[in-house]
Amino acid sequence: MSSNPNRVFNFSAGPAMLPESVLKTAAAEMLDWHGSGMSVMEMSHRGKEFISIYEQTVADLRELLAVPANYKITFLQGGGLGENAIVPMNMLRGKSSIDMVVTGEWSKKSAEEAKKFATVNLAASSENTGFTSIPDRASWRLNQDAAYVHLCMNETIGGVEFQSVPDVGAVPLVGDVSSTILSRPLDISKFGLVFGGAQKNIGPAGLTIVIVRDDLIGQATQYTPDVFNYAVQSKSDSMYNTPPTYAIYIAGLVFQWLKARGGVAAMEAQNIAKANLLYGALDASEFYVTKVAKDCRSRMNVPFFLRDEALNAAFLKGADERHLLQLKGHRVVGGMRASIYNAMPIEGVQALVGYLQDFEKANG
Amino acid sequence: MSSNPNRVFNFSAGPAMLPESVLKTAAAEMLDWHGSGMSVMEMSHRGKEFISIYEQTVADLRELLAVPANYKITFLQGGGLGENAIVPMNMLRGKSSIDMVVTGEWSKKSAEEAKKFATVNLAASSENTGFTSIPDRASWRLNQDAAYVHLCMNETIGGVEFQSVPDVGAVPLVGDVSSTILSRPLDISKFGLVFGGAQKNIGPAGLTIVIVRDDLIGQATQYTPDVFNYAVQSKSDSMYNTPPTYAIYIAGLVFQWLKARGGVAAMEAQNIAKANLLYGALDASEFYVTKVAKDCRSRMNVPFFLRDEALNAAFLKGADERHLLQLKGHRVVGGMRASIYNAMPIEGVQALVGYLQDFEKANG
Numbered sequence: 001m002s003s004n005p006n007r008v009f010n011f012s013a014g015p016a017m018l019p020e021s022v023l024k025t026a027a028a029e030m031l032d033w034h035g036s037g038m039s040v041m042e043m044s045h046r047g048k049e050f051i052s053i054y055e056q057t058v059a060d061l062r063e064l065l066a067v068p069a070n071y072k073i074t075f076l077q078g079g080g081l082g083e084n085a086i087v088p089m090n091m092l093r094g095k096s097s098i099d100m101v102v103t104g105e106w107s108k109k110s111a112e113e114a115k116k117f118a119t120v121n122l123a124a125s126s127e128n129t130g131f132t133s134i135p136d137r138a139s140w141r142l143n144q145d146a147a148y149v150h151l152c153m154n155e156t157i158g159g160v161e162f163q164s165v166p167d168v169g170a171v172p173l174v175g176d177v178s179s180t181i182l183s184r185p186l187d188i189s190k191f192g193l194v195f196g197g198a199q200k201n202i203g204p205a206g207l208t209i210v211i212v213r214d215d216l217i218g219q220a221t222q223y224t225p226d227v228f229n230y231a232v233q234s235k236s237d238s239m240y241n242t243p244p245t246y247a248i249y250i251a252g253l254v255f256q257w258l259k260a261r262g263g264v265a266a267m268e269a270q271n272i273a274k275a276n277l278l279y280g281a282l283d284a285s286e287f288y289v290t291k292v293a294k295d296c297r298s299r300m301n302v303p304f305f306l307r308d309e310a311l312n313a314a315f316l317k318g319a320d321e322r323h324l325l326q327l328k329g330h331r332v333v334g335g336m337r338a339s340i341y342n343a344m345p346i347e348g349v350q351a352l353v354g355y356l357q358d359f360e361k362a363n364g
Numbered sequence: 365m366s367s368n369p370n371r372v373f374n375f376s377a378g379p380a381m382l383p384e385s386v387l388k389t390a391a392a393e394m395l396d397w398h399g400s401g402m403s404v405m406e407m408s409h410r411g412k413e414f415i416s417i418y419e420q421t422v423a424d425l426r427e428l429l430a431v432p433a434n435y436k437i438t439f440l441q442g443g444g445l446g447e448n449a450i451v452p453m454n455m456l457r458g459k460s461s462i463d464m465v466v467t468g469e470w471s472k473k474s475a476e477e478a479k480k481f482a483t484v485n486l487a488a489s490s491e492n493t494g495f496t497s498i499p500d501r502a503s504w505r506l507n508q509d510a511a512y513v514h515l516c517m518n519e520t521i522g523g524v525e526f527q528s529v530p531d532v533g534a535v536p537l538v539g540d541v542s543s544t545i546l547s548r549p550l551d552i553s554k555f556g557l558v559f560g561g562a563q564k565n566i567g568p569a570g571l572t573i574v575i576v577r578d579d580l581i582g583q584a585t586q587y588t589p590d591v592f593n594y595a596v597q598s599k600s601d602s603m604y605n606t607p608p609t610y611a612i613y614i615a616g617l618v619f620q621w622l623k624a625r626g627g628v629a630a631m632e633a634q635n636i637a638k639a640n641l642l643y644g645a646l647d648a649s650e651f652y653v654t655k656v657a658k659d660c661r662s663r664m665n666v667p668f669f670l671r672d673e674a675l676n677a678a679f680l681k682g683a684d685e686r687h688l689l690q691l692k693g694h695r696v697v698g699g700m701r702a703s704i705y706n707a708m709p710i711e712g713v714q715a716l717v718g719y720l721q722d723f724e725k726a727n728g
Contacts, residue, residue, distance in 0.1 A: 008401035012408040015609055023395050023403050030391035031384070037372035037687060039387050041568045041614065044376040044690055077441035077570060078591055081605040085589030116587055199606055204405045206441060206570040206608025223480055223587055225449030227442055241445040242563055244570025244608065245379055250405065323401060326408055 009348035012326035013156050013301060014200035017343040022253040040249040045242050057252035064255060064264055067188050067211055072234040075243050076208045079197040080178040083208060084113035086228045087174055092118055093219040095147035099123040101140065104131040104155025105332055106176060131158035133293040137166050148172040148192060154180035154298050157330045161298035165190040172216060179300050182258060183342055184268040192216050198247060201341045203254050207247035267342050274340050274349045275299040281353040287360040305335035311363055322355055373712035376690035377520050377665060378564035381707040386617040404613040409606050421616035428619060428628055431552050431575055436598040439607050440572045443561040444542045447572060448477035450592045451538055456482055457583040459511035463487040468495040468519025469696055470540060495522035497657040501530050512536040512556055518544035518662050521694045525662035529554040536580060543664050546622060547706055548632040556580050562611060565705045567618050571611035631706050638704050638713045639663040645717040651724040669699035675727055686719055
């Protein structure tokens with residue numbers, strides 16, 4: 001448990017909780033990183049101190065995700081929404097169309113943005129279910145001449161998550177992994193490219209991670225800004241421009257924390273336990289409602305509703321009083337949402353479940 | 365002086381030194397910002413805590429720079445090099461050409477990148493002097509039908525700085541102010557747009573500040589990514605996507621530090637004193653050489669050379685031993701460079717001048 005009596009459980013969908021030990025290290029090293037006499041924020045990105053941080057961070061991520069040798073890891077800026085444009089700029093490779101699998105608000109936005117650059121084929125969509133399901137793979141209408149197939153492995157707003165990586169054949173698969181990365185094993189070799197903003201399972205906002213297979217790099221359209229050209233950035237180790245150095249340092253501390261806790265497999269076990277605890281409590285009650293199909297429930301983002309929505313304000317007020325924060329659902333979905341990323345300790349989920357039960361007793 | 369006996373003077377061109385008091389505040393607030401029980405890094409960008417930080421930061425920047433009411437301040441990502449593409453995407457406004465004033469490596473890169481999007485007219489260049497001067501305003505070949513005139517107010521690599529904002533008539537002026545912003549008063553009303561990466565005079569890398577006049581917003585080309593569309597971002601207070609929240613917080617602490625020290629006018633007086641001290645010592649010696657014309661010497665970045673370049677390695681080694689770091693010049697220019705941004709205390713420049721004199725005595 002936390003040594004900080006004031007510390008809250010923050011169920012925000014992102015930016016989100018960070019491991020307390022990471023924050024303590026960051027605080028302790030703020031004025032003097034490893035005897036350098038400098039904060040990491042002050043370091044030249046080309047100096048030996050920061051280069052050592054950068055190289056360790058990339059190596060740890062490669063190890064944690066078992067990234068194959070023929071994939072480049074780049075640290076960019078602009079977030080997941082930025083990649084919605086940057087991916088097509090880089091990945092069209094002379095082709096003119098993209099297959100999109102739309103399972104929620106994020107993949108829907110990806111499809112809208114991609115239309116600026118290519119013909120977008122809606123290969124599958126679960127919008128007719130209110131984004132509470134994932135269309136059966138057999139129903140997807142894929143095109144062999146598409147530049148790539150895009151999907152979002154976990155939809156933060158709707159709370160649906162692919163439980164495995166679907167096979168899409170020879171066309172490269174692009175995965176938005178912003179809110180699932182490092183929460184469970186992910187077979188990178190099944191993708192041509194994965195991308196994610198760091199502010200959910202990794203670190204501070206302002207860092208975007210892109211992992212891309214070598215052979216797909218180097219055919220960016222002529223309008224691609226140099227700083228967002230994967231060829232330019234992978235050749236310069238993400239330092240064609242000044243990278244978000246402090247965010248990379250914090251991500252590195254998170255990677256070390258993950259390794260010390262047993263890596264992604266251990267994290268998955270913990271995340272399964274947390275998700276089972278929360279979904280179990282919601283399923284056991286008539287007072288609360290969940291809408292997402294059980295076979296695609298997200299382990300990271302758990303939307304739920306009070307059957308009597310007139311109690312919403314009282315529920316949120318009581319949660320705040322117990323230091324259970326940011327439980328209000330996204331405006332598109334309404335209701336409540338608990339985001340329980342890697343850094344949310346099981347004690348936080350236990351506290352939430354306790355509150356769910358107490359609130360039901362008092363108001364049921 | 366610093367209370368940290370290990371603290372160094374870091375003459376890096378960026379990322380660069382931050383005020384020690386800012387780092388102390390950041391360390392103290394790392395686990396619990398103002399009793400919120402959260403680190404700023406963990407806060408939802410849409411929560412009341414971060415919104416209060418964001419609004420104060422924007423208001424303080426507006427006050428410090430006296431930004432007129434008809435200019436929008438946005439906090440984006442991608443750095444100055446990113447803006448080299450993002451500015452033309454947003455600012456062409458149906459026109460097809462840009463006038464570029466090239467006074468160093470940064471404006472040269474801006475011109476190269478802009479060629480992806482428009483016809484680039486080289487309105488003026490000082491490349492024939494090795495970028496040690498600024499072409500006389502009377503010699504500039506400006507076009508009345510250009511979308512805008514681009515210049516870099518301070519060239520970090522070559523060390524030349526505009527001492528005032530040139531008049532370019534009715535065509536909007538775009539200024540890259542990355543390495544001069546907040547170091548001296550700047551009349552924003554003379555520009556259509558200014559932009560800068562934060563990692564020199566403001567804060568951590570990964571934050572880009574764009575200040576743009578209202579009437580120039582809203583005519584982005586169709587290929588502009590939403591996250592880099594000034595209309596989209598200014599309408600959503602830079603929160604169309606998740607902004608680099610922690611970098612904004614640190615920038616806000618720097619703005620408060622600047623205000624407490626008397627604002628930009630007081631900072632300019634300090635920067636003049638620092639620059640005069642350093643240039644004076646270099647000018648007084650035959651051992652050291654400077655190349656930039658005196659009327660456009662940068663107050664922020666001071667390139668200099670040892671007349672006997674065989675002594676370069678010994679000079680840098682001795683400097684490191686005195687905790688005077690990152691004095692090696694940029695590879696394009698060679699020699700040495702001292703970057704003395706706002707956060708470099710005069711004691712750092714005094715220590716450097718002392719070292720310059722001692723090294724000359726020992727080796728002259």
